[in-house]
Amino acid sequence: MIKPLSEMLAKAEKGGYAIGAFNTSNLEITLAIARAAAKLKAPIIIQTSESAIKYSNTTVIYNLIKNVAETVARKVPVAIHLDHGQDLSIIKECIKVGYNSVHIDASEKDFATNVRLSKKVRQLAKKSHVSVQSELGSILGKEGLVRLEKGEINMEELMTDPEQAKKFVKLTKVDALAIAVGTIHGRFVGLEKVDQERLKKIHSLVKIPLVLHGASGLPPKDLKEAVANGVSVVNIDTNLRLVFKKSLWKSMNQERNIIDPRAILTPSIVSVQAEVERIIKILGSANKA
Ligand code: G3H
Ligand code: 13P
Ligand code: ZN
Numbered sequence: 001m002i003k004p005l006s007e008m009l010a011k012a013e014k015g016g017y018a019i020g021a022f023n024t025s026n027l028e029i030t031l032a033i034a035r036a037a038a039k040l041k042a043p044i045i046i047q048t049s050e051s052a053i054k055y056s057n058t059t060v061i062y063n064l065i066k067n068v069a070e071t072v073a074r075k076v077p078v079a080i081h082l083d084h085g086q087d088l089s090i091i092k093e094c095i096k097v098g099y100n101s102v103h104i105d106a107s108e109k110d111f112a113t114n115v116r117l118s119k120k121v122r123q124l125a126k127k128s129h130v131s132v133q134s135e136l137g138s139i140l141g142k143e144g145l146v147r148l149e150k151g152e153i154n155m156e157e158l159m160t161d162p163e164q165a166k167k168f169v170k171l172t173k174v175d176a177l178a179i180a181v182g183t184i185h186g187r188f189v190g191l192e193k194v195d196q197e198r199l200k201k202i203h204s205l206v207k208i209p210l211v212l213h214g215a216s217g218l219p220p221k222d223l224k225e226a227v228a229n230g231v232s233v234v235n236i237d238t239n240l241r242l243v244f245k246k247s248l249w250k251s252m253n254q255e256r257n258i259i260d261p262r263a264i265l266t267p268s269i270v271s272v273q274a275e276v277e278r279i280i281k282i283l284g285s286a287n288k289a
Contacts, residue, residue: 001215002069003074003077005101005131006175007207008043017284018227021045021211022276023083023142023237026054028265029244030065032272034072035145040277040286044073045101047081048089054229056091062097067221081133083235091121095130103178107135118172136160136168137180139213145184146193154193155182159198177232178211179227186238194226203230211235216242220282227283236279243271 012019022044024030026078037044046065053061062080069078081101082094086239091102104121106114118134125132134235140148147153169177179202182195192214203210209232215223216238223234251258258264280286 001074001076001080002066002100003043004129005045005079005081008045008077008079009176010289011288012043012232012285013209014285018226018234020154020276020283021044021047021081021083021233021235022240022279023047023049023052023066025049025055025061027068028269029062029240029251029272030068031072031207032240032269033276034068034078035269036273036276036289037076037078038073038230039273040043041076041289042285042287043077043079043289044280044285045079047235049083049237050085050087051134053082053090053094055165058093059097060092061209062099063160066098073097083120088121092124095128096194097178099129101133101164101175103133103135104174105178106210107138107178107180108235111168114178115168118168118174122172122174131175133176133211134168134172134174135178135180135213136262137182138184138220139178139183141185145186145189145191148184149189150200155239156195159195162198162201162205163170165202167204169208174208176209176211177206178213182214183212183214183218185214186216188238188244192218194218194222196225199226199229199231201262209233223282224284234283236276236277239275239279240272241289243275245266247271 022033084105085091106117138158211233212231213235215234249266
């Protein structure tokens with residue numbers, strides 16, 4: 001069932017566990033996430049990026065997730081979240097259709113602009129009781145990774161500054177903060193290492209839930225330590241894409257005569273569900289619904 005994210009995160013903070021935020025763009029991945037949450041009785045965040053929204057349409061993907069949340073996952077709390085919102089018109093549309101949380105990602109802008117945009121989104125979201133996540137520091141993506149590998153950038157310089165995070169939260173009054181502490185979006189390459197000391201420092205200064213992005217591929221030990229050090233939400237996308245593709249590849253190649261999309265896609269649903277279950281167990285959110 002759909003629940004306010006603030007309520008879910010307050011429970012997570014008290015209980016010392018984190019909630020998994022999993023990206024979806026279609027029925028199969030949404031079903032897999034919801035089935036995993038229902039099976040393990042875990043609270044869950046189902047999120048869409050702007051490009052996932054563009055793949056279908058805001059209302060279509062929102063209603064699909066809502067429908068699955070209210071049927072397959074009706075006994076567990078589910079929040080529907082916009083991930084990495086950069087376009088104000090998409091953010092506004094998500095608030096209008098019923099998302100209960102939005103991410104304003106102005107992390108590439110200067111501090112003052114990030115503050116201004118975050119405050120603006122908070123104002124827009126307030127009336128509808130929608131939670132707002134902001135981002136401070138640079139969490140690298142694929143392009144950034146190439147530059148990092150070439151030695152053109154220094155990861156530490158991109159990380160969230162704890163004192164600046166405190167100031168940012170005080171100025172914006174947002175509900176959650178995505179922080180850069182050493183993870184990278186996309187495929188795990190081995191250069192990712194959570195700066196646990198920095199995380200602890202941010203957690204001691206910032207009294208709102210912290211979000212760890214780019215968590216795919218991190219060793220379970222590192223993820224557990226990050227949760228113990230103050231992370232309340234863990235974002236996972238790439239892990240799901242990898243197992244989805246692997247199973248699809250196998251089913252397409254094993255049974256070349258099958259043309260029924262349901263038969264072709266069922267193994268992918270099963271593998272994504274297993275991966276979501278694995279992450280939920282690492283985060284400690286099983287049986288917390
Ligand atoms: O952090 C970003 C997510 O993995 C979304 O990626 O824009 O390709 O949907 P996407
Ligand atoms: P990964 O694709 O590295 O898991 O990152 C997901 C994410 O941070 C979504 O916002
Ligand atoms: Zn992210």
